[in-house]
Amino acid sequence: MPGAIQSVERAAAILRLLGGAGRPLALAELAAALDLPRPTVHGLVRTLRDEGLVDQDRTTALYRPGSGLRRLGGGWDRHDLRARAMNWADALAGGTGCAVYLAAPVGTMASLVHHVFRPDGSPQSLRTNTEQPLHATAWGKCLLAFAPVATPPARDLELRRYTGRTASTVAMLEAHLAAARARGMATDVGEFETGVGGAAVPLRSGGGLTVAALGIAAPVEELFGGGGEPRRHLAEQLLHAGREISALLVTPR
Amino acid sequence: MPGAIQSVERAAAILRLLGGAGRPLALAELAAALDLPRPTVHGLVRTLRDEGLVDQDRTTALYRPGSGLRRLGGGWDRHDLRARAMNWADALAGGTGCAVYLAAPVGTMASLVHHVFRPDGSPQSLRTNTEQPLHATAWGKCLLAFAPVATPPARDLELRRYTGRTASTVAMLEAHLAAARARGMATDVGEFETGVGGAAVPLRSGGGLTVAALGIAAPVEELFGGGGEPRRHLAEQLLHAGREISALLVTPR
């Protein structure tokens, strides 16, 4: 059985050293840490630099993690995501009369990439670049239901209670997620903010992988009709916008 | 002049493919994309998997970006940072009577890693895991002033106005940052929230690199004395806590 590719192992070790150092490192420091001759380490780190995974300071010659690492983690660049989704999000707010949220998964939270105010002139504060708990918002639950790879399992979440309606047990949350999957849409009935409801659909990129959630929010009695389902004309617009944005995400840029 | 290390180049190409794909990829897809035979790609991607830079699904055998990538970017794991700082942050809140914030740089924002309520029982909302603008808070400006590698230059920031006191031009912000550097501490006099002031000091890891900011917040007239400087007993406690936490960050765990 063939072994590992030694030079790739060594390159990975260099990346770990630089990532964990807390400061830029000199070639000699890398060589000493790896117990390898300087020309050996030089060839490796120069290749990593040329690939963008390591940056080298021009005057000090010190090496540090490179900006090219940012693109390797998978998931969408939030600025690109916002640029592709914002026109449809703005139109959705106009068409539904609701606030609109575009959310991406970050650890145990839903990070708001874009936020459109409810167009009724009521007092609202901008939430772009804030984070909200996955388990208590429609867009958070949407990510939990449809993006299992990018979100933690329900049992690993701290199910903090925000209102009397928050899902505060794993069984309860799992039931919400199952319902969302069955419906193709997640909802919340005032689980994060009392009296404020939400509904959200997944945004999918190439291959069908869910990368973000698109949600609308309004007072619970405006968003939901009898039977506890979102009002039909609102749900239809949300689903339509979700499909259109997803189509934009499939296309390479 | 020797060329690049070919196998490292190929490994980097695999990481880029997986990072940009938006879905897990099969070995055959990687091989086709790189125009290399499957056993060649297999050796490379298996090594990347063994190094934690690539994950492989056990049932489908598909490959995707690995969790080990997270540690390569430099900067501190936020959970580790919080674990090391929280005792001192809690004591600082008790000693100063102020709210305390621990913030790390994330893009153009200061992300709140830890938040201790002001110990006077007043109504407060938890802000842990939320983000605030770098240019309008003491901890944000502290990061701008002392962590130039991890934060964007002032001219690249969108200097949005939150109150009448927010630094809304590059020249104004640069003057604030220069003053912070001269003092070893950054302040804000109600620039993010009207009437609420802040002061913050850098937290440094091994090599002196600033990785986070420790800040206190209170009403402006309580935090600042005559002359526009933070009250001496508050500043001293903040500086002391900052030094103690920094000493903890130097020690490997």
Next chain:
DNA sequence: AGGATCAGTTCGACATTGTCGAACGTCGAC
């Protein structure tokens, strides 16, 4: 100014390693 030291970088011989065709084993579709 000259010399010593340190460290990043280049050169090239050659041993080691990585490559890759052939083959194996597994899985799913028909």
Next chain:
DNA sequence: GTCGACGTTCGACAATGTCGAACTGATCCT
């Protein structure tokens, strides 16, 4: 059951990566 696709293993050998020696540049000391 058969076939095709694909992940994985095997091993011969060509290509590549390694690394000692040397070069170059910067800094410090006398």
